[in-house]
Amino acid sequence: MNRSGPVKLIGLIAGIALSNIAVLSPGLLGLQIVGGSTLETASGVTLLFTSLLVVLYGSYTLLFKTPATPSVRNLETRDDYIAGLSRYRNVKALQKDVLLALEQLERIDKKKSTLMNILGERFEPTELSFRKFQTVIVEVEKLLYLNVRGILNKLSVFDASEFNLFTSRQRPKPFSDTLVQRKNELYNEYFAHVTGYLGANEEILLKLDQLLLEISLLDNTDYRAVDEMPCMKELNALIGQTKLYQN
Known part of the structure; x- marks a missing residue:
């Protein structure tokens, strides 16, 4: 309903x-x-x-009439992702993971805003250093959303009713212990994928915090110094690995 x-x-x-x-x-x-x-x-x-x-x-x-579930492929805006995750907020088995994913979307938005404000104070928008930072921040944000898309792909095929049926203490007797064990192993693998995406996003958020610290300590505004910043190297490597994997 x-x-x-x-x-x-x-x-x-x-x-x-x-x-x-x-x-x-x-x-x-x-x-x-x-x-x-x-x-x-x-x-x-x-x-x-x-x-x-x-x-x-x-x-x-x-x-x-059950509302049609939009395809994950059609997600474009931040609101689309929030709406996609919110459909699973009341599924008990997924609630904690969904709430964390929603929180991560909120945190990436705040961190991006803070970083751009700091960059605006340190550099002119026309400077190469500003553009280098901006490009990395935008690309890393895309990576986080890519992980959320992965989570939504997993959630779209999750059958909460079947999960409850096999994990309930009052499950039907015809289910053998072997079948129940295999089902539980499958669900554990499923949840491990979701947890993996959430963990990857936490790594991204941590690196943005590190980037914010390194920018605040940056004495030289030369673009060559930007390229040598440890966190910028890590973020560029992460972006490069992801693009290579997608190709």
Whole structure:
């Protein structure tokens, strides 16, 4: 059931009711179903019948129809990723991981903003050093989102009901211990992938903290000094490895 459905349905019914009142009320348009012309009667009956169909279809769509799940391939904006993760917030087995992933998206946004503000104070936007830092920050942010995409790929195929069935203490007796063990091993492997993505994102966030510290301690604004910064080397290596893997 769509949680926001009842509220939307009430709004739909209210809108239809107000429209019918406006059309049928003698003080307004005054369309008469009884006692009016043949055209008015037909129009009034059609209006009421159409209103009933709209309410019935709206009730089904808003209350019972399962919303289509957007493809992970179609995720583009930060809000898309947040919406994608939020669909799993109430799945008990995934809740902690999902909340951490959402928190990581919030933290990367804050760190990026802080870094860009510091760069704006230290360099002119036209300077090569500024552009080098900016490029690395943007590329590293893409890596974090790439890991979140990986998490969403895993979540999209996770069957919470089946997981609960095999992990419940009251699981059906026909399941052999061997089958249950194999299923649990599969789920553990599944969760390990998700944990791996989350761990990789924590590494990225840590490196951005290190980068912020190194920028604050940077005495020389020469672009050659930027290239020799330990954290910049690490981030460039990480970006290069990821691009190589994708190719």
